[in-house]
Amino acid sequence: MIRGMTDTAEQGTGRDAERSAQEPLRDRRAAARRRARRTLSRAKWGNTIRERLTYLTEATAGMPGLDETADVYGNGIVTDLEERVAALLGTEAAAFFPTGTMAQQVALRCWAARTGDPTVALHALSHPEVHERHAFSQVSGLRPVRVGHGPRLPTAAEIREFAEPFGTLMLELPLRDAGFVLPAWEELTEVVEAARERDAVVHFDGARLWECTEHFGRSLEEIAALADTVYVSFYKSLDGFGGAALAGPRTLIEEAKTWRHRYGGTVFQQFPTVLSALVGLDRELPRLPEYVRHARVVAAALREGFAAAGVPWARVHPEVPHTHEFRVWLPYEPEAAAEAAVRQGEETSVMLFGNAWEAAGPGLAFTEVGIRAAGLDWTADDVRAAVRDFVDRLPDRA
Incomplete structure (x- = not known):
């Protein structure tokens, strides 16, 4: 099932209810992402107000026209x-x-x-x-x-x-x-x-x-x-x-x-x-081509990692990302995948999947992965190791 092909109004209602139920998990995910030593997908919009203000002040120092x-x-x-x-x-x-x-x-x-x-x-x-x-x-x-x-x-x-x-x-x-x-x-x-x-x-x-x-x-x-x-x-x-x-x-x-x-x-x-x-x-604009190229390395490592971990069905879509963002699909309910992702961040300070997981059909969930500056530090071996650790936290792997 492809999300978005159903009636928009019904979909919106269901998604609002799902998000309300996930709010405590969302808060845990945000806290784990902030504290994590390494995060594969880290966008600055998730930072605190103080961090955002500091970023803007430092980034614009010396910019012409400020006076x-x-x-x-x-x-x-x-x-x-x-x-x-x-x-x-x-x-x-x-x-x-x-x-x-x-x-x-x-x-x-x-x-x-x-x-x-x-x-x-x-x-x-x-x-x-x-x-x-x-x-x-x-x-x-x-x-x-x-x-x-x-x-x-x-x-x-x-x-x-x-x-x-x-x-x-x-x-x-x-x-x-x-x-x-x-x-x-x-x-x-x-x-x-x-x-x-x-x-x-x-x-x-x-x-x-x-x-x-x-x-x-x-x-x-x-x-x-x-x-x-x-x-x-x-x-x-x-x-x-x-x-x-x-x-x-x-x-x-x-x-x-x-x-x-x-x-x-x-x-x-x-x-x-x-x-x-x-x-x-x-x-950021000059670095986007580099992000896209590294997203392809990460996507390949994710596929290899899930295959090696014995996950019965996993997909990275597109297999070769067209941009620096792509999706990962797993045969689990979104709550199970989200809990495993958050626990990995909380317990190891390494967060492979920092974004929300959403339902894509019965027993099927997906999340979005975006490679930015923080993700460039992840080698293919780093990704495969993190996948093994993540899979160990899925419910049937306990």
Whole structure:
């Protein structure tokens, strides 16, 4: 069973109940992750407020422009970030938004007005369909339709054969809820061409676009050039405090800024978030290809480790990660896998799996693994040893 293919409302209700039941375990996991001597997946957003403030202060020491007046309603340093993103993506302009949900709603409603068609074609596992409580239809009056089948992006054939017209095709790169998967470059270009044949515009949900260059073998500018507009996030891969940017043609971005104000997204001062985004672009963006390459080493070691430990069925998906993030699937209830992961951290100060485990079907659980700076210290032997130790804590191995 692939998570995200069921009705979104029912899924959300079940997930909320599951999370409430797991709160004590979540607190233990957070405490174990903070105290652990080594953690394979460690993102800075899990740190304490003091640690986050210290990080920002130290990282921005010596940064030019700190003696300038702080931003007010999107000027100053916010404009600097927008110009930098536009330069990185090769677009005419970019606009900063407090959230990606808002940025994408604004982008798609602007395109709907220009094309005269409020229909947005997107995969059933796309972020707006799974995680945004029907925001497109409830807030922006857009009409999402699902295109494509299975845990992968839509194909060119599926776009060409889709039974009804649509004004915009939205592609999430990578498709997170399918396992952070990407198409081949040739497949992506064919999908975009198929949308153009139908007189549709193309929007990239590029929340994690920053780490796609290694898989595609193309620059950010080349990838973004395929789409009419692109959204990028500053916290998912860059360790920022939050925030997003929408990049594209100057006239559309100016219109988007008007809608940003109407949506309540023109915040009085945003310099802490913007500074953290600039730090992420300086520090994390150049390292993402290295993270992707090491994620492939870790993924192979995880597969080998579970096979050697005799786990009857275990999967790493994709087998060769497309980005620095991937999923691990195990034949256990999520509570059992989560308890083993937390106990390993508590008892050994080494945490192999620091993220939550979720149900993927009866007796089947998955977690997400992301390789960042802390994960680079883990050799394949380290990973295999940690897998053995983790498996020893699963319930039927006691």
